[in-house]
Amino acid sequence: MNTKQRAFLKWAGGKYRLIDEISRHFPKKACLVEPFVGAGSVFLNTDFERYLLADINPDLINLFNVVKQDVETYIDATQQLFFHHQANTAMFYYERRQEFNCVQDPFQRSILFLYLNRFGFNGLCRYNQKLQYNVPFGAYQKHYFPEKELRFFAEKAKRATFICADFHQLFHYLWENPDDYLVYCDPPYAPLAQESNFTQYAGGGFSLEQQQTLAEYALQSQAVGIPVLISNHDTHFTRDIYRNAQIKMLQVQRNIGQTPSSRNKVNELLAIFN
Template sequence: MNKEARPFVKWAGGKGSLLNELTKNLPEFKNYHEPFVGGGALFFRLYSMGKIRKAYLNDLNEELMNAYQVIKSDVDSLINELQSGNYQNTKEIYYKIRAEELKDKVKRVARFIYLNKTAYNGLYRVNKKGKFNVPFGGYVNPTICDEKNLKLVSQALQKVELVSEDFSMVLKHAQKVDLVYFDPPYFPLSETSNFTSYTSEGFTKEDQDRLYEVYKHLDSGGRFVMLSNSYHPYTQKLYQEFDLEIVFAGRAISCKADGRGKIRELIIRNWKPIVSHQNQL
């Protein structure tokens, strides 16, 4: 067992509350792939369990993947930057840093983490021009530099290949008996619920359909595949040939307070886990 790192950013759809569900009765697998890594909670749990030989972590959010890369290769410089005194939790400093456009990779990651810790409700959202547009959160004493956790994250990433490309590229990397976990932007429960955009391109119904085709292709090639998505007639019908389990997940990030709390969602597997309380659809 390794010491468990935690996600270094707060990320909508994070799987911290579902780790026991996601890790129980996993098959024996070789390498691990996560095409929508986000905060990486499942990866960090699997690493702490000693199950990661090699991993491929991907996300289209380039700022997020730059953060993973810098933490992997130059975590001490990042810690020094975050502790430099330039990242104060004030409204004036927040909007100054939010407006910056930086080329230095370490400073970009420091800005990224600072905004995540101090923005309203921990949202990461960009407009169509790719500009971060979340207002100041006004929190009391947020932990902007968690030195111990950043070092644990860096340690966990040493045998990881980090990429930022379309999720379908997993077909190029994943081999037989590898485990692939998809945690895409969820199919919206209503026309107004899909508030967020983590890249300027968004994630459409056509992308959901493409994802299903990739899932099927991986299944037919002998890979283990697991996917999380919303509990919705569309997703139930789309993946009806596979094993669907209903789980209740906590949601800490939403534009509105009444959008947070326990909601039903699906875990979709292409193997049959032995679960003590399989929910009936």
């Protein structure tokens, strides 16, 4: 693809900047599988016949399915919220956040989810132990309504199936239903230091044991002819759990910090099980 496409969501850890470096290592397959689809930058900037895209966050998958089903109705409804005269105020934001945490209607939740994402702090998606969305107000001067990005996503989504599932469920599905798969994993990253645990972008945490299990699943998949690529921090721990893979080093600007001094370049790796 000649022009890179942006996701309509702001998303911590999104792969927009790295997509060219990552995708050049993709072998040619018919179906790209993503167990941690996030905002979908890899999906939007690759060209596979089919996509099987999963995430453990039901609000994210609900949003994607709503946009896929009827993007024009979704745009009309969401614009009313984005362009409300109080949309960019803390009071309005926290009222909508409270509404989101109470409402059950899938369409209304999808509208509120995009508003909270674009007006909340720094592309975070975070829930408390009661599974209530708790990202604070972003207090940005300007806001962009991603109409063009929504329409592009909806058109591309005709080739995609979106499911709410964890990586355990998805890998077992792949093993039980053989196809011409390529799997790309962008999990919550292993901490750069053991005391750092701010990789909880989706509800619960992602433990070191889960990191290890994902690496084992990748090795098992490779053994049955399914190539798997995994992005992560480049640390002693990740080097150890990916010791059976080919490792490619990447350097990326991390923008999740609250201050400019905390937004430093960090080393990432791409583990290739193929």
